[in-house]
Amino acid sequence: MTSRAAHRVGSAALVLAALVVGQAVRSALPSEDAVSAPFERVGDVGEPVSLRYATVTVGAADGSTVVEQLGTAMSTTGVWLSVPVTITAHGEPRTLTHxxxxxxxxxxxxxxxxxxxxxxxxxxxxxxxxxxxxxELPVDAAAGAELVLGLRDDHRLDDVAVVDLGVTDADARRWAATTEPLTVPQPEDVGAGEAR
Known part of the structure; x- marks a missing residue:
């Protein structure tokens, strides 16, 4: 083998080795989605969940096939799920939109x-x-559901609250058979740092 041929074989081997090492490193690193994933702060119903921008407390869910908001009733073939949430803002005024x-x-x-x-x-x-x-949910989505709350829709690299609502199959079936309207109140201030 001439020195030129040996040089080509050696160069090809180095390129191949670099590709193998590059793939191994790439496989070992987390994906971009994993790197920018939100920080899920997990809680239960009635338990305050502390986020960077607020503390939220999720109450017990209720459901029906009919919901009434602002004097307007809407029905569904699935179930309406209504969940009370208390929000205490930290540092500055906050508007949770997600x-x-x-x-x-x-x-x-x-x-x-x-x-x-x-x-x-x-x-x-x-x-x-x-x-x-x-x-508004399909009946089969209610049991085992979690509520996810965040400051905005794009919650990459930010806190979100994730709360298991504790809804059972029996709850979902009962709500799917309920035609009494579920009245949803308007938001209200409940005081300085209080969460009832």
């Missing part, structure tokens, strides 16, 4: 639009405000 229900299959249902909603308004620093998350 709420979703995540079922045990990983599906998400946003509390936004003409039917589902979460409109707490701005919470002044040190104050506590109570608001309700109202989401």
């Amino acid at each position: 709420a979703e229900v995540r079922d045990d299959q990983g599906r998400t249902f946003l509390a936004r639009g003409t039917r589902s909603s979460f409109l707490p308004g701005t919470v002044q620093a040190g104050m506590t405000r109570r608001a309700w998350v109202t989401v």
Whole structure:
């Protein structure tokens, strides 16, 4: 083998080795999604969850096939889920704009639009405000569902509260058979640092 041929073989071997090492390093590093994932602060119903920008406490969920908001009744073939949330803002006024229900299959249902909603308004620093998350769900999404709350829709590298709502199959079936309207109150301030 000539020195030129040996040099080519050696160069090819070095390139191949670099590719193998590069792939090994790339495989060992976390994905971009994992690097920018939100910081999930997990809690239970009735337990304060401390976030960077607020402390939130999620109350017990209720449900029906009919919900009434601002004097308007809406029915569903699934279930309406209504969840009270208290928010105490930290440092400066805050407006939490993201709420979703995540079922045990990983599906998400946003509390936004003409039917589902979460409109707490701005919470002044040190104050506590109570608001309700109202989401329309298929019946099979209610049992085992979690409520996810965040400051905004893009919660990469930020805190989000994730609270198991404690909804059972029996709850979901009972709500799917309920036609009495579930009245959703308007958001209200409940005091300085209080969370009832």
